Every structure is written in C-alpha cells, then in structure tokens.
Amino acid sequence: MTEQEIKFKEKIKAIQDTMYVIGGKWKIVIILSIYNGNKRFNDIVASIPKITNRVLSKELKHLEENLLISRKVIDEYPVRIEYTLTEYCLSIDELAGPMEKWGKNHMKKISGK
Amino acid sequence: MTEQEIKFKEKIKAIQDTMYVIGGKWKIVIILSIYNGNKRFNDIVASIPKITNRVLSKELKHLEENLLISRKVIDEYPVRIEYTLTEYCLSIDELAGPMEKWGKNHMKKISGK
DNA sequence: CGGTATCCTTGACGATACTG
DNA sequence: CAGTATCGTCAAGGATACCG
Numbered sequence: 001m002t003e004q005e006i007k008f009k010e011k012i013k014a015i016q017d018t019m020y021v022i023g024g025k026w027k028i029v030i031i032l033s034i035y036n037g038n039k040r041f042n043d044i045v046a047s048i049p050k051i052t053n054r055v056l057s058k059e060l061k062h063l064e065e066n067l068l069i070s071r072k073v074i075d076e077y078p079v080r081i082e083y084t085l086t087e088y089c090l091s092i093d094e095l096a097g098p099m100e101k102w103g104k105n106h107m108k109k110i111s112g113k
Numbered sequence: 114m115t116e117q118e119i120k121f122k123e124k125i126k127a128i129q130d131t132m133y134v135i136g137g138k139w140k141i142v143i144i145l146s147i148y149n150g151n152k153r154f155n156d157i158v159a160s161i162p163k164i165t166n167r168v169l170s171k172e173l174k175h176l177e178e179n180l181l182i183s184r185k186v187i188d189e190y191p192v193r194i195e196y197t198l199t200e201y202c203l204s205i206d207e208l209a210g211p212m213e214k215w216g217k218n219h220m221k222k223i224s225g226k
Numbered sequence: 227c228g229g230t231a232t233c234c235t236t237g238a239c240g241a242t243a244c245t246g
Numbered sequence: 247c248a249g250t251a252t253c254g255t256c257a258a259g260g261a262t263a264c265c266g
Contacts (some may be wrong), residue, residue: 004149005160008145008146008149008160009162009241010217011145011209011213012142012145012161013216014164014212014213014214014215014216014217014220015145015209015212015213015216016138016142016144016216017216017217017219018212018213018215018216018219019136019138019168019222021216021219022135023132023136024132024136024258024259025129025132025258025259026259027219028128028132029125029128029129032121032124032125032128033121034197036117036121040227040228040229041227041228041229042227042228042229045228047118047121048125049122049125050260052260052261052262053228053229053230054229054230054258054259054260054261054262055258055259055260056229057228057229057230058258058259062177066223067222067223078227078228079227079228080227080228081227081229088222090176091215091218092215094211094214095211095212096124096128096210098207098211099127099128099131099132099208100124100127100128100131101127101207102127102131102144102204102205102207102208102213103126103127103128103129103130103131103134104123104127104130105132105204106130106131106179107127107130109201110179110180110181137238137239138238138239139239153247153248154247154248154249155247155249156247164238165239165240165241165242165248166248166249166250167239167240167241167242167249167251168238168239168240169247169249170249170250171238171239177252191247191248192247192248193247193248194247194248194249
C-alpha cells in the first residue's frame with residue numbers, strides 16, 4: 001500500500017466517523033436548537049418541525065454519549081430536565097457553518113439546472 | 114414566527130440539503146477516490162474497501178445528478194468510461210477538510226473517555 | 227413533563243449472479 | 247469493462263399510545 005493510499009484510508013475513516021456522530025437527519029439540527037436557547041425536552045420537540053419525541057429521545061442519548069450535550073436533572077417539583085451544549089460541542093460550528101453555506105449555494109445551483 | 118425562528122428553519126433546511134447530497138456512507142469517499150486519480154469504474158471500486166459495484170453505481174448517478182462529477186464515454190474499443198470531478202465539486206473541500214479534522218480529533222476524545 | 231413501549235415503514239446498503 | 251437485476255438484510259426513522 002502506498003503512502004497515498006494509507007492517507008486516503010485514514011481520511012475515509014475520519015470522515016465516516018464524523019458522519020456517524022453528527023450525520024443523519026437530526027443531529028446538527030438538535031444541536032442548533034439547543035444552541036438557540038431551547039433547553040427542555042418539549043421545547044426542543046416544539047422547535048423542530050416534524051421530529052417525534054421517540055426520535056429526539058434517541059438522538060439526545062447519542063449526542064450525550066458523544067459528549068456533545070449534557071443532561072442535567074434539576075431537583076424541583078416537578079423535576080425539570082435541562083439539556084445544554086458542552087464546551088466541546090461548540091467545535092461543531094466548524095462543520096455547521098460550512099454545511100449551511102454549501103447547502104444554500106447548492107440548492108440555488110441545482111434549481112437552475 | 115420570530116426572525117430568529119425563520120433563520121433557524123433556513124439553517125435546518127440548508128444543512129439537511131447538504132446531508133442529502135454528500136451525506137451517507139460513501140459519497141465523500143467516492144469523491145476523494147476520484148480526486149485521488151481514479152477515473153474508471155473498476156478502479157474506483159478497487160480503491161474503496163468494501164464498496165460493492167451496485168452501491169457505487171447508484172452513488173455515481175446521485176453525484177452526477179448533483180453536478181459533482183461528470184461521466185464521459187470515450188469511444189475506443191472497448192468503450193471506456195471516465196469519471197471526473199466537476200470544477201464545482203472542488204467546493205466540497207470546504208466540507209471534507211473540516212470533517213476529517215473534526216473526526217480525527219473526536220475519536221481521540223472519545224477513546225479517552 | 228419527559229420520556230418509553232410497541233409496532234410499522236422505508237430506504238440504505240449488501241451479496242451474488244448475470245449482461246451488452 | 248461497466249455496469250444492471252434480483253433478492254435480501256438491517257437500521258433509521260415514524261405513528262401512536264401509554265407511563266412514572
């Protein structure tokens with residue numbers, strides 16, 4: 001295997017890892033919602049068109065396992081749950097920004113096909 | 114709907130569009146393979162571990178429809194097909210670079226959990 | 227309020243064989 | 247050589263109801 005091939009496989013792996021963590025239909029969207037100030041489960045559901053609570057629940061767990069959000073139980077009555085972005089999570093801004101920009105431009109391009 | 118909410122929904126849409134075009138397991142990987150000099154179907158298959166020809170075939174069509182690659186029929190005997198990246202496709206470097214970087218760092222972070 | 231449980235649909239992806 | 251056809255699997259995601 002050449003040097004170039006090794007580098008290529010490393011690239012592949014890194015990109016596929018990224019896709020696993022923040023890919024899929026909802027993950028970045030959820031992060032943006034929390035970033036926008038939604039902290040509670042039902043607020044997040046309400047802020048995202050068409051997401052269901054089952055899906056949100058799973059995605060939140062996935063994000064928590066990947067250290068992107070944290071879940072805090074606030075001991076009131078009734079108990080309140082708050083989701084917040086971790087410091088680390090802010091680094092996905094490096095991805096969300098370019099993705100947003102690229103997507104907007106692309107749709108313009110395709111629609112004029 | 115507030116100004117902020119409108120912007121949020123635009124962001125969501127743009128990001129989901131991007132995910133649709135270059136998301137999934139293979140798309141960026143295929144682009145990188147062509148970028149690396151593989152032009153012909155079987156070369157691309159061989160360069161990407163575990164991809165099947167059926168999947169590659171579909172993905173190539175998807176990429177062509179989105180103007181990211183072009184397919185040229187070269188009239189020799191036997192006929193030769195060459196896939197090349199479009200000029201436009203080079204813009205996904207804005208995404209692949211950050212994704213690679215982020216993925217590498219993330220795996221380091223998670224493994225040390 | 228913040229979820230789970232159950233059941234279901236869809237589409238992505240895969241294995242293998244075959245073809246113009 | 248560059249695919250297509252056929253069939254199959256599996257996981258993501260969705261609808262709806264219910265629960266502590």
